[in-house]
Amino acid sequence: MKILLKGGTVVSGDEASLKDVLVEDEIIIGVGCDLSDENAKIVDVSGKFLFPGFIDAHTHFDLEAAGTITADDFNTGSRAALLGGTTTVIDFATQYRGESLNHAFAHWMNKAKDKASCDYGFHMAISDWNPGVAEEITDMLEMGVSSFKLYMTYDDMMVSDKQIYEVLKRLKELGGIAGVHCENSGLIKALVAEQKKLGNSGAACHPISRPAEVEAEAISRLCRIAELAEAPIIIVHLSSKLGYEEVLRARARGQKVYLETCTQYLLLDDERYKLPYPEGFKYIIAPPLRKKDDQSCLWEALAEGEIQTLSTDHCSFTLKQKLASEKDFSLVPGGMPGVQDRGVLVYSYGVKENKISLTQMCKLLSENPAKLYGAFPQKGSISEGADADIVVFDPEERGVISVKTQAYNMDYAPFEGFETCGRVNDVYLRGNKVVEDGRVIAEHGGRFLKRGGFNL
Numbered sequence: 017m018k019i020l021l022k023g024g025t026v027v028s029g030d031e032a033s034l035k036d037v038l039v040e041d042e043i044i045i046g047v048g049c050d051l052s053d054e055n056a057k058i059v060d061v062s063g064k065f066l067f068p069g070f071i072d073a074h075t076h077f078d079l080e081a082a083g084t085i086t087a088d089d090f091n092t093g094s095r096a097a098l099l100g101g102t103t104t105v106i107d108f109a110t111q112y113r114g115e116s117l118n119h120a121f122a123h124w125m126n127k128a129k130d131k132a133s134c135d136y137g138f139h140m141a142i143s144d145w146n147p148g149v150a151e152e153i154t155d156m157l158e159m160g161v162s163s164f165k166l167y168m169t170y171d172d173m174m175v176s177d178k179q180i181y182e183v184l185k186r187l188k189e190l191g192g193i194a195g196v197h198c199e200n201s202g203l204i205k206a207l208v209a210e211q212k213k214l215g216n217s218g219a220a221c222h223p224i225s226r227p228a229e230v231e232a233e234a235i236s237r238l239c240r241i242a243e244l245a246e247a248p249i250i251i252v253h254l255s256s257k258l259g260y261e262e263v264l265r266a267r268a269r270g271q272k273v274y275l276e277t278c279t280q281y282l283l284l285d286d287e288r289y290k291l292p293y294p295e296g297f298k299y300i301i302a303p304p305l306r307k308k309d310d311q312s313c314l315w316e317a318l319a320e321g322e323i324q325t326l327s328t329d330h331c332s333f334t335l336k337q338k339l340a341s342e343k344d345f346s347l348v349p350g351g352m353p354g355v356q357d358r359g360v361l362v363y364s365y366g367v368k369e370n371k372i373s374l375t376q377m378c379k380l381l382s383e384n385p386a387k388l389y390g391a392f393p394q395k396g397s398i399s400e401g402a403d404a405d406i407v408v409f410d411p412e413e414r415g416v417i418s419v420k421t422q423a424y425n426m427d428y429a430p431f432e433g434f435e436t437c438g439r440v441n442d443v444y445l446r447g448n449k450v451v452e453d454g455r456v457i458a459e460h461g462g463r464f465l466k467r468g469g470f471n472l
C-alpha cells in the first residue's frame with residue numbers, strides 16, 4: 017500500500033521545507049516537491065510539520081527498583097510514547113548480579129514482547145563485570161545491543177572505577193559505547209546520614225543530599241577514566257552547570273564526550289522539593305531537579321549543539337508508591353513519567369520561546385539519538401529508504417498538561433498545568449497509522465530494533 021503525505025513541512029536536522037512524502041508499506045520511497053503517484057492514497061498534511069518519529073533513548077518500563085516496579089510497563093509506556101510522537105524507545109535491559117548478559121537480554125525482550133506499541137531497543141546495564149560478561153559483549157553487539165549503561169551509584173547496580181575502566185577498554189576494542197549515571201555514591205551516603213542525624217526526612221533533604229558537586233565529581237572522574245581508556249563516553253541525564261563545566265574541560269583535552277539531558281531538568285527546578293507534604297515527594301528523581309541557573313546553562317548548551325540528545329528518563333511511580341517509605345526521602349523510588357510530554361514541551365518552551373530552533377529540536381529528539389545509538393538513517397530521518405516513522409505535528413493547537421488526559425498508568429503529572437503549543441495529531445510507525453487525531457488506533461505493533469555502532 018502506498019500513502020502520499022502532501023503539503024507538509026518536512027523537518028530534518030538541517031532544514032524545514034515544504035515537501036511531499038511517499039510511503040510504500042513500511043518504507044519511505046520518495047521525498048520531494050510536488051510528488052504524485054496514482055496508486056497512492058493522498059493524505060493532506062498542509063500546515064503541519066512532519067518530523068521523523070521521535071526517539072526516546074532513556075526510558076525505564078517495567079523496572080524493579082527500590083522494592084517496587086515502575087507504574088508503566090511496555091504496554092502503557094509505549095502507548096504514551098506514541099501519543100507523544102515517540103516511535104522508538106531505547107529502554108534499559110538490566111543485568112542483575114549473578115546473571116549473564118544473555119539472560120538479562122532475554123528477560124527484557126520478554127517484557128516488551130507482544131506489549132510494545134512502538135519500536136524498542138535496549139541499552140544493556142551492566143552491574144556484574146567479570147571475564148564471562150566481557151566475552152558476552154560480542155553477543156550483545158551481534159544481537160543489536162550496541163550501547164551499555166553503567167551506574168556510579170546505587171549499591172545493587174554500581175560498578176567500581178576499576179570496572180568502569182575495564183568496560184570502556186573492552187567497548188573501545190569492540191565498537192560499543194557506554195552511557196553513565198554520574199553521581200558520587202559515597203558522598204550521597206554521607207550527606208543523607210547528615211540529614212538523618214539532624215532529624216530531617218522530608219523531600220527538601222533530597223537536593224541537599226545530592227547537590228551538583230556530587231554529579232560534577234562523578235563526571236570529572238568518569239572523564240579521566242575514559243581519557244585513560246581512550247574511549248568515547250556518554251553522560252546521561254546531565255542536570256547541572258557544574259557537571260557541564262567538567263565536560264567542557266574533558267572536551268578541551270580532546271575527548272569525545274556526548275551529553276544527554278532531560279525535559280525535567282530544563283523546565284522544573286528544586287523549589288518543588290519545598291512544597292508541603294506530599295507534593296515534594298513527586299519530584300524525587302536522581303539527579304535531583306536543580307536551580308534556574310542550571311536550566312539556563314542547559315538551554316544554552318542545547319542551542320550551541322553542546323548537548324546531543326534530549327530524553328525523558330521516564331521512570332514512573334504512582335504517588336502511593338512514592339509515599340510507601342513513611343515520609344523518608346532517602347527511601348522513595350526515584351523517577352517520574354515524561355515519555356508522552358517531551359515533544360510538545362520542547363516545542364512549546366524551546367522552539368516557541370526561541371531557545372532552540374525547529375531543526376535543532378529535530379536533531380535532539382530524532383536525528384542525534386538515531387546516530388549516537390546506531391540506527392541512522394533507518395530511524396531519525398525522513399528520507400528515501402528510511403522507516404516510515406512520521407509525526408504529523410500541528411503547530412497551532414494549544415493544550416494544557418494534566419493528569420486527566422495523560423496516558424500513563426499514573427495518578428499525578430509532574431508537568432501539571434503546563435500550557436502547550438502544538439499537538440501530535442497523527443503518527444505513522446513503519447507506514448502504519450498508529451495515532452489518529454491524538455488517539456492510539458493500533459496497538460502492540462512495536463518491533464525490536466537491532467542497532468549498529470555509534471556514528472555521531
Ligand SMILES: [Zn+2]
Nearest residue numbers: 074076329331
Ligand atoms: Zn534512567
